[in-house]
Amino acid sequence: MDIEVNPNEIIKTNSRGLRGTLKESLADEVSGALAPADAQISKFHGFYEQDDRDVRRERQVQFLEPYYSFMLRARLPGGVCSAQQWLAIDEVGRELGNGSIRLTTRQTFQYHGILKKNLKPLIKRINQAMIDSIGGCGDINRNVLCNPNPEQSALHQTVYGWARRISEHLLPRTRAYHEIWLDGEIQSGGEDESIYGNTYLPRKFKTAVAVPPHNDVDVYTNDLGFIAIAEGDELVGFNVVAGGGMGVTHDDPSTYPRLADELGFVSPEDVIAVAEAVVTTQRDFGNRVSRRHARLKYTIDRMGLDDFVAQVEMRSGVRFRPSRPVTFTSQGDRFGWAADADGSWYLTLFIENGRVVDAEQSQLMSGLRKIAQVHTGEFRITPSQNLIIAGVDAADKVAISTLAREHGLLTDGPSPTRLESIACVALPTCPQAMAEGERYFPAFIDAIDEMARRKGIERQPIVIRMTGCPNGCARPYVAEIGLVGKGPGRYNLLIGGDGVGMRIARLYRKNLNEAELLNTIGELFERYAAEGSPEERFGDFTVRAGIVQPLHNPAEGFHEPA
Incomplete structure (x- = not known):
């Protein structure tokens, strides 16, 4: 009797060592997509097939296939690359991606908006810089x-x-x-x-x-x-x-x-x-x-x-x-300048939601490119989507600080909570997204900052994390405030993480729209301002005050609001 398995297992078994028919799919100029089985195998090579959901319905009306593109995630253990490698990463992103670089919670970088015809040139180019995408995704x-x-x-x-x-x-x-x-060279024998x-x-x-x-x-x-x-x-x-x-x-x-x-x-x-x-x-x-x-x-x-x-x-x-x-x-990360053990210096920069791009307000991509052109040390991506300029000689600190400030990489603006908070990519490209993430999160934090200022708790950092779906890429379930997309404009609200990643947050309210979210968080901030102690984190307060109980066994009761 045949043993039941998930269809993906059959695809992997028949893939000939992850080869599938990827070469044939790449050569097919009729569609911007891969064959369905190859779309699964491609993940092992570091990339996902996606489409622009903002234009999906419009293209359906016009009897066009979805606007397909690909997201590629590199393998970069510990997030470390040289300044020269960063220049290569930057150049490839501008020429073969959508003109941006996304720093990820997996401490690496990814490109979005890659057309199928550009996949092979892109992978070749990053490998020439001694970076690969093997194991960026996949099982x-x-x-x-x-x-x-x-x-x-x-x-x-x-x-x-x-x-x-x-x-x-x-x-x-x-x-x-x-x-x-x-x-x-094509492998003729078996592979171990x-x-x-x-x-x-x-x-x-x-x-x-x-x-x-x-x-x-x-x-x-x-x-x-x-x-x-x-x-x-x-x-x-x-x-x-x-x-x-x-x-x-x-x-x-x-x-x-x-x-x-x-x-x-x-x-x-x-x-x-x-x-x-x-x-x-x-x-x-x-x-x-x-x-x-x-x-x-x-x-x-x-x-x-x-x-x-x-x-x-x-x-x-x-x-x-x-x-x-x-x-x-x-x-989280520690921002600004600090000294290394070897006598050099490093500068930790806040990159909101990890998106490195030139925009009207700030020229992050250009600024990092100019820093890389004069920097002799390394760039390091953090698991909170930020970036460290490392191995800086004391004599070069002023020049690098100047470049960072001129391009909006180093500002006095972000609140303690904004510095602690992250969001996933979500819409329009992630096929799993049920709600916005990266695009909406800055405005949401603006509202949170204003609310915290009115309550007198603006100097207290609170770890807030948002994902557009429940897959948890931004790790919202260990945040002090977690927001998990439930549908367009609606989120589940979780609270009670400890600010150090050792306590699961509890589901507090389900399926809230923006107004309901802000009202609910405002009520919690009101209590925190009145009843919390000066050194007490928000998540710890919600547990101590009995607003939520610690979730000792997530397998029991996680989905029921506290």
């Missing part, structure tokens, strides 16, 4: 997050090295990417996909490496996390956590956001074996029937943590030791 391990400034200390540099090793080790071994996009097999993983897989006390990678929201344990500046090992994940489906109680469980402590030399063992356990035990339930968090809940740990220990040959105590104090 494999994606870009590995790490503290975005490895020069901050010797410890940070060491940890960043492990993040790169994990990323390289968990790459697929197929040569399909090189054959199709880089005109590499010993980690992934010919069906790869049941679903996407995300890994992060954190350096306490800063949880800037939101480590507990990832499928797999390594938390650095140090004695002074010496790395002695990692606490390993697994089973985090943000995506849910509206009103489906079998889906829920989840924070990762602690597996235990391991020495640095055991990291690769443990990472591979977690991945292969998910490969063999993950749900291949329902993609809605295919993430590692559901695998662990179904297996039970003890059995999952036993599998990982057996496969890795590593015995977990008790986790070491850790403390996290923040989950």
